[in-house]
Amino acid sequence: MDGLADSINARFRALPPLQRLLEAPEAEILAGRHSRPRLVAVLRETLAHARAGVAAGIPVPDAPALLRRAAEGLEREGTAVLRRVVNATGIALHTNLGRAPLAPEAMQAAAAAAGSCNLEYDLETGARGARLAGVEPLLRTLTGAPAAVAVNNGAAALLLALAAHAGGGEVVVSRGELVEIGGGFRIPEVIAQCGARLVEVGTTNKTRVADYAAAVTPATRAILKVHTSNFRTIGFTAAASVADLAPLARAHGLPLIDDLGSGTLHDLVPFGLPHERTVGESLASGADLVCFSGDKLLGGPQSGLVVGTEAAVDPLRRHPLLRALRLDKLVLAALEATLRLHLDPARAAVQVPALRMLAQTGHELQFRAERLLTALPDGLDAAIERTEARAGGGTLPGEAMPSRAVALRPPGGAEALAARLRAGIPAVVGRLSHGCLLLDMLAVSDADLPDLAAAVRRALPE
Ligand SMILES: *Cc1c(COP(=O)(O)O)cnc(C)c1O
Numbered sequence: 001m002d003g004l005a006d007s008i009n010a011r012f013r014a015l016p017p018l019q020r021l022l023e024a025p026e027a028e029i030l031a032g033r034h035s036r037p038r039l040v041a042v043l044r045e046t047l048a049h050a051r052a053g054v055a056a057g058i059p060v061p062d063a064p065a066l067l068r069r070a071a072e073g074l075e076r077e078g079t080a081v082l083r084r085v086v087n088a089t090g091i092a093l094h095t096n097l098g099r100a101p102l103a104p105e106a107m108q109a110a111a112a113a114a115g116s117c118n119l120e121y122d123l124e125t126g127a128r129g130a131r132l133a134g135v136e137p138l139l140r141t142l143t144g145a146p147a148a149v150a151v152n153n154g155a156a157a158l159l160l161a162l163a164a165h166a167g168g169g170e171v172v173v174s175r176g177e178l179v180e181i182g183g184g185f186r187i188p189e190v191i192a193q194c195g196a197r198l199v200e201v202g203t204t205n206k207t208r209v210a211d212y213a214a215a216v217t218p219a220t221r222a223i224l225k226v227h228t229s230n231f232r233t234i235g236f237t238a239a240a241s242v243a244d245l246a247p248l249a250r251a252h253g254l255p256l257i258d259d260l261g262s263g264t265l266h267d268l269v270p271f272g273l274p275h276e277r278t279v280g281e282s283l284a285s286g287a288d289l290v291c292f293s294g295d296k297l298l299g300g301p302q303s304g305l306v307v308g309t310e311a312a313v314d315p316l317r318r319h320p321l322l323r324a325l326r327l328d329k330l331v332l333a334a335l336e337a338t339l340r341l342h343l344d345p346a347r348a349a350v351q352v353p354a355l356r357m358l359a360q361t362g363h364e365l366q367f368r369a370e371r372l373l374t375a376l377p378d379g380l381d382a383a384i385e386r387t388e389a390r391a392g393g394g395t396l397p398g399e400a401m402p403s404r405a406v407a408l409r410p411p412g413g414a415e416a417l418a419a420r421l422r423a424g425i426p427a428v429v430g431r432l433s434h435g436c437l438l439l440d441m442l443a444v445s446d447a448d449l450p451d452l453a454a455a456v457r458r459a460l461p462e
Helices: 002-014 018-023 025-034 036-055 063-078 104-113 135-143 154-166 187-193 209-215 242-252 279-284 310-317 321-325 329-342 345-351 353-359 362-375 414-423 446-459
Strands: 085-087 147-151 170-174 197-201 220-226 256-261 289-293 304-308 382-392 395-408 427-429 431-433 436-440
Touching (some): 002 036, 018 025, 018 036, 025 036, 036 063, 085 446, 135 147, 135 279, 135 304, 147 321, 154 170, 154 220, 154 256, 154 289, 154 304, 154 310, 154 321, 170 187, 187 220, 242 256, 279 289, 279 304, 304 310, 329 345, 345 353, 362 446, 382 436, 414 431, 414 446, 427 446
Parallel strands (some): 170 197, 170 220, 220 256, 256 289
Antiparallel strands (some): 147 304, 382 395, 395 436
16 A cells, blocks of 8 residues: 555655656746746646546656646637637528628627617717617518517517416416427416416417417406417427417407517528418417527527517506616627518528528538539548438527538548547537548638538548
């Protein structure tokens, strides 16, 4: 036992002391580049780590190895945690990768507003202005709604709508629509947070207007419909539509709230996709309020939009929660620019990346995959494959989109390459499948291609 302790102590003593490391010429250079206090702190950490390794039986590192590790540590410290990623996952609106990539117009607008801007200032009169003066009229034009508000995200939009209309009362919802959206956003819990009581009607697969009608009492404050964004019920099913429910809501003077989730402004059929109820259609069918996200199919920054009748929107504007959920200037600028692009649907299909990704033809995807393949080193085992990509972000559930990927079988294994690509700047995130690393072209833009090819070349084993 003592013999073992002695030998570990001897190996600890073989570790170079901090002072000696600091006297090395490499340390001089590192101190000049990163500051001496940072170097000392990182060297202390490096030594503590090395001691733990030595105690676990790992050979004692020498001074140059320790200084190399410290240099890497300082480099990592200098790299921002939140950084650019090339999305080669084949999921267009990847929630973990920032959902919708913004249009260049939206990025420029956010950058222009980043200093001082007329966020709540009327430049014509010199008096205080309205924060939503830019986006509200655009939302009205684009959806046909008489009134609109914008908050932090789709969840906040629904929270505000329910708090303003149903706090202290009951909300009637179909059992088939008590969904969890992801990130722990569950409809029953949101209703509870608003101080409202959930009244479930119907069954998981079938709910009729009569079920809603039977549940309406003097305590009812709203009827809620929720888009089942991330799953599909098929087979023996029935649901009451907004148009079916509108007469019931009207007869009882109740607001009919439609949580559309992704909420497309345009018909998706010309994109080769199945028909999705648009925001305008929901309003025209009789919804009093429609809630939807700004960073799903709209393709803007994270935000939540509520449009509807003046009478239904007004309580939201005056609710104290609005102050806590309000949008900041960067988001408002990017949102306004994105909404402007949507004014011309043909232009939006080309210039809003979320829509452009969905509108791509197999030909375009194949061409991009070929361009990437050509830019990769000869001798690398790489081939183009047909893949099934997805819209993601709780949009178009069950809808597979034919795409193309460059499938790599690198010498050191696909997993090791995937890890090195994730660690790069920019980071690249692909998808592992059948022993290959797939770089799916669906969410890769033409502008990403040179960076993507360079990242793969850097990440390949020597
Ligand atoms: C995505 C979604 C939400 C939440 O929107 P966020 O913008 O992610 O907060 C709410 N309801 C439905 C039906 C959704 O699909």
